[in-house]
Amino acid sequence: MPQKYILTIDEGTTSTRALIIDHDGKTIADSQREFSQYFPHPGWVEHNANEIWNAVLSTIANAFISSSVQPNQIAAVGITNQRETTVVWDKKTGLPIYNAIVWQSRQTNEIAQKLNKNGYADMIHDKTGLVIDPYFSATKVRWILDHVKGAQERAEKGELLFGTIDTWLSWKLSGEKFHVTDYSNASRTMLFNIHKLDWDDDILKLLNIPRKMLPEVKGNSEVYGKTATYHFYGSAVPIAGMAGDQQSALFGQLALESGMVKNTYGTGSFIVMNTGKKPIMSANNLLTTIAYGINGEVNYALEGSVFVSGSAIQWLRDSMQLIENAPDSEEAARKSTSQDEVYVVPAFTGLGAPYWDAEARGAVFGLTRGTNRRDFIKAVLQSLAYQSRDVVDTMYKDTKIKIPVLRVDGGASNNNYLMQFQSDLLNIPIERAANVETTSMGAAFLAGLAVGFWDSVDDLRQIYKVGKKFQPQMEEERREELYGGWRHAVKATMEFKYQVKEDK
Ligand SMILES: Nc1ncnc2c1ncn2[C@@H]1O[C@H](COP(=O)(O)OP(=O)(O)O)[C@@H](O)[C@H]1O
Ligand SMILES: O=P(O)(O)OC[C@H](O)CO
DSSP: OOOOHHHHHHHEEEEEEEEEETTTSSSEEEEEEEOOOEEEEEEOOOOOOHHHHHHHHHHHHHHHHTTTGGGGGGGEEEEOSSOOBBEEEEETTTOOOOOEEOTTTTTTTTOOOOHHTTTTHHHHHHHHSOOOOTTSSSHHHHHHHSTTHHHHHHHHHHHHHEEHHHHHHHHHHHSSSSOOEEHHHHHHTTTTTTTTEEOOOOOOHHHTOOGGGEEEEESSSSEEEEEEGGHHHHOOOOOEEEEHHHHHHHHHHHHHHHTTTEEESSSSSEEEEEEEEEEOOOOSSOOEEEEEEETEEEEEEEEEEESSSSSHHHHHTTOOOOOOOOHHHHHHHHHHHHHOOOOOOBBBBBBBBOOOOOTTTOOEOOOOOOOOOOHHHHHHHHHHHHHHHHHHHHHHEEEHHOOOOEESGGGGOHHHHHHHHHHHHHHHHHEEEEOOOOHHHHHHHHHHEEEEEEEOOHHHHHHHEEEEEEEEOHHHHHHHHHHHHHHHHHHHHOOOOOOOEEEE
8 A cells, every 4th residue: 555644743832733745735634633731830841741641542542433544555654743742651651750740830940040140051051042931951950860769879880761752752653672862852952952953061061961861962954863663553663753743844935045933832832943054143142052963064043932822812811711712812802992002921830031030920001990801811912012122122132133924823823813912013024835834744744755745945935835925014103112011011020020939
């Protein structure tokens, strides 16, 4: 039977999905499942890694059942994942020794602060391209080794393994055989030297993390091994592409030339510029990271990570109960008659780029007696665009590259009000991918290229299609007035540092 399809696993922050894609890039099956979010204390976010694994298995099964595609028709599997989220597990039993600590979680803030206070910021930035923040995996590994009894000793003996979700899933899928990660995910751990392309012994020593527990780092598009037949309905299929979801979206958007930029509006927003073969080290708190490495050649990227964007819309739906579903936010914003005087700063888990304030918490400004539900929803939607402008302005400061067009994707990019406001606020045209699942497409492309399913990037260019375009329409004066208000709101948010103690 000819192998006609690629299967991708996109394991995101709130849900996991499996897609089956044909040679023309058409989605043949799309199965999605949400999993539990645990918030054991304010600011902490955890997942159950076994629940994630079960969710992945069930979406794969559903994708096969709904499409009638046979597992032996799959040419390769690609994996893409929420990045930084950290799992430590027992090599023998395969069981995690603690919940997965999610990228958003602030529980390791003290460890990060200590590193900062002790003057390691420059050293860590030079080696890893990152700023010291609880966001990255390093402090999360340290926290688990500190808080699980006997863990440090077991890690030193080689009994424990660390992995981001790509590593965890490929380890599970391979029948607990291979322990690997890829350049893009490794570059988000704060343990990886992005110039030498190896784990950094100085940082490992500083954090007392044994090298033994770290995965082998591989390229983004190569055969890492095969699925265990018992997990894949009798077929051993090559696992041939892996990438962190934001880098995967960059690849899926075919933003493969230096200076090309994409923004993915999912749980958070991640603005990534491909900077080619040379890393650009930010002087303004953006991250230098690895976009992808193929056939031994690495492309770097500059990234601004915004922690809360689409999840603020979820918050409007689930916690505030102001909308029934995410798309409702568009109609509410259009019907709002406010003059945009309300600002919501959704710093629920601190602020990411370019502020890196782990202790900031959300705030609302500009309420009047006349403010209503729609005005509030509009302000939350606008906050997604304001946060992206913060990053785009910073990118300009670092690179002096004026972005000609912003390619967008991710769930919240479906919101036309938001995309128009974003284009207005940036004064940059926006192109939305016709298929906003570019994250999955990226992993499919990487896996497909590795096994010759597609011959070259030229083949991929036939597949990628631009959907709707948005042109800036706002007057300069208005744009800068609105943005000025946002800057004030952020400043005030960062000044407010007060936390009522938890009941014991
Ligand atoms: N029409 C919409 N308007 C605004 N936000 C939306 C819309 N549709 C989806 N979202 C938001 O997008 C997010 C889901 O996007 P997705 O790309 O699947 O995220 P992730 O990969 O982080 O799980 C959710 O947080 C949801 O609130
Ligand atoms: O779950 P997403 O798609 O918002 O992505 C999360 C990022 O990878 C975190 O760095």
